[in-house]
Amino acid sequence: MTKLTLFLVLLIFWPFLAVSEFPAGASELSRGDPERGREIYDKYCMECHGETGRGDGPRAALLAPRPGNLVSAATSTKSDAELLGIITNGAPRTAMRGWKDELTEEDRLNVLAFIRSLVRFQKPSLTPPPPE
Ligand code: HEC
Secondary structure (H helix, E strand, C coil), X not given: CCHHHHXXXXXXXXXXXXXXXXXXXXXXXXXXXXXXXHHHHHHHHHHHHCCCCCCCCCCHHHCCCCCCCCCCHHHHCCCHHHHHHHHHHECCCCCCECCCCCCCHHHHHHHHHHHHHHHHCCCCCCCCCCCC
């Protein structure tokens, strides 16, 4: 193989080599589709968690404990695995049940991607944080 052919072969396969540099499964969430997730959320989750995820859906007031705010820091700082676990198996002693029978793993990832997207596109609050 001449140097030129070697160069050309490398050139052609470079994108594939580059892609394989990412560790496999680094972000499971990147497999989720937030648009598909929105449909699932509207159908199954919104009645409790509310349109924008703030826990103010029509059923929320009747529940104890109330559904939490999914765009809060408390939820946002939880890992994908942790939230997927709750979506899959439910949260004990709350109205949040597991969805593994209704939703495929892919759809659970999609709905999680949608929840994450709610956080990313929040408008910044107009009131400044209280002084320390
Ligand atoms: C019957 C009302 C209800 C429905 C329907 C519901 N949830 Fe929940 N959810 C709750 C309650 C109550 C909690 C427990 C309080 C909390 O942690 O927010 C909860 C907790 C969660 C949490 C954990 C939040 C955290 O920080 O630990 C996630 C994630 C979540 N729900 C996602 C969903 C998704 C996705 C759906 C739809 C597939 C859904 N919920 C449907 C009531 C509901």
